[in-house]
Amino acid sequence: MVSHSGLITIMDRAARKAAPRLRRDFNEVQLLQVSRKGPADFVSMADKRAEQTIYEELSHARPDWAFVMEERGDVAGNPDKPRFVVDPLDGTTNFLHGIPHFAISIAAEEPRPGGKWETMAALVYQPLTDESFWAEKGRGAWLTDQRLRVSARNDLSEALIATGIPFLGHGDFAEWSRIFGAVAPGVAGIRRLGSAALDLAWVAAGRFDGFWESGLARWDVAAGILLVKEAGGYVTDYRGGDKMMERNEFLAANDVLHSKLHKLVAGALR
Numbered sequence: 001m002v003s004h005s006g007l008i009t010i011m012d013r014a015a016r017k018a019a020p021r022l023r024r025d026f027n028e029v030q031l032l033q034v035s036r037k038g039p040a041d042f043v044s045m046a047d048k049r050a051e052q053t054i055y056e057e058l059s060h061a062r063p064d065w066a067f068v069m070e071e072r073g074d075v076a077g078n079p080d081k082p083r084f085v086v087d088p089l090d091g092t093t094n095f096l097h098g099i100p101h102f103a104i105s106i107a108a109e110e111p112r113p114g115g116k117w118e119t120m121a122a123l124v125y126q127p128l129t130d131e132s133f134w135a136e137k138g139r140g141a142w143l144t145d146q147r148l149r150v151s152a153r154n155d156l157s158e159a160l161i162a163t164g165i166p167f168l169g170h171g172d173f174a175e176w177s178r179i180f181g182a183v184a185p186g187v188a189g190i191r192r193l194g195s196a197a198l199d200l201a202w203v204a205a206g207r208f209d210g211f212w213e214s215g216l217a218r219w220d221v222a223a224g225i226l227l228v229k230e231a232g233g234y235v236t237d238y239r240g241g242d243k244m245m246e247r248n249e250f251l252a253a254n255d256v257l258h259s260k261l262h263k264l265v266a267g268a269l270r
Contacts, residue, residue, distance in 0.1 A: 004142075007108055008134050011084075011123040014057035015104040018050040018088060019127035022104075025049075026095060026128070043089075043096045047071060050088035054106065058084050070219050082110045082120065087219035091195035100128045105197035107222035122223035122230075124201040133201040133227055141204045141230035150233035151206040154256040156186045159209035161261070162199040164216070165192050171215040175269065179212060182268035183261065196250075200224025203252050204231035210253035210261050214238070221250055234258040238265050 025046035051071045059067070059075075066077030068085045077083060084106060089095060091102030104125045109117040124133040133148070135141035141148040153159055161183060166173040184190055191208070193199065196216050202208045204227040225235045225244070236242060237249040240262045244250050253261055 004134065004139075005121070005136060007121050008123065008136060010058065010061040011106045011108065011121065012125070012132055012134065014054045014061075015106060015123060015125035015127075015132070017057055018053040018104060019125065021053070022046060022050050022089065022102075022127050026098075026100070026102075029096065029098060040096060043092060046095070047089045047092060050104065051086060054086055054088055054104070058086075058106075068218060070217065080111065082108050083117070084108055085119075085219050085222040087197060087217075090197040090220060094194045099194070101193055101195055101198065102126070102128075103195055103197045103201070105219060105223045107219075107226065109222065119222050119226040122226040124197045124223050124227065126198065133204065135204070135223075135227045135230040137226065137230070139230070141227045143205060148204045148227070148231040149206060150203060150228065150231045150254040151209040151257075152254065153209050154254075156257065156260050157188060159187045159253075159257055160189045160191065160207075161187050162191050162193065162202065162208045162211040164194075164196055164199075164213035166215065175214070178268040179265050182264040183212075186264070196220045197224050200235075200252060201227050203233060204228045206231075210251075210257050212238075212251045212261065212265060214247075214249045216248065216250060218245060225250070225252075228252045236262070238262075238269060240266070 048071050064078040066083035067075035070087050087105040090105050094101045106123045107119045108121040110120050112118050120137045122135045199211050203211050235252045237244045237247040
């Protein structure tokens with residue numbers, strides 16, 4: 001067994017404590033499809049219950065750390081200490097429709113000069129498959145105790161690329177369409193599975209060869225970005241820079257494919 005820090009142990013324990021209720025709720029949500037309001041309200045409560053469980057576990061272990069959470073928002077802590085960034089249910093729409101593809105995402109970020117934050121530990125946990133993707137800065141990315149490496153494919157024609165498609169009131173569909181039009185003709189396939197956290201974890205695991213999406217929240221991507229980087233990949237904004245969070249643009253792949261995808265994306269947006 002590969003050893004990891006106590007911090008990863010804490011994050012993994014918190015995710016696993018929230019997981020059984022999420023699994024039960026997922027099995028029950030399909031029984032609620034009789035009304036439009038019923039399932040959506042139920043899933044919202046499932047989301048909040050999972051977040052509460054994770055918050056209680058993490059805050060007990062690190063009582064002076066701050067939190068950035070999807071449901072609860074920001075919780076203040078010691079500004080000189082790290083903070084947790086939590087998405088208790090990434091893939092909510094999948095969950096609502098009974099599609100078994102969603103995850104818990106937890107990142108630990110440390111404060112840097114200029115008010116910036118840098119992810120030092122990451123966990124993406126899939127409750128239904130019991131897959132725990134984790135990474136620590138400088139120590140690599142792992143699936144339980146198996147070392148992860150990004151795909152070694154160099155040819156776009158063999159590459160499987162993940163994305164997120166803008167939908168009702170979310171994202172710039174015209175921009176996405178231009179990128180899709182530039183990328184799709186040259187790759188082996190494009191997938192939209194509905195969980196950015198798992199998309200990035202799968203890039204780290206070499207299941208996907210690349211990924212692009214915009215309009216994501218910090219809790220969607222903070223853990224996944226570190227997973228890709230520690231698995232030997234690159235994550236940038238659409239311009240090839242490091243302002244992913246500021247621009248809300250995310251492009252991930254291995255070094256060779258990233259360069260090729262970046263040229264296509266940048267060309268599409270000129």
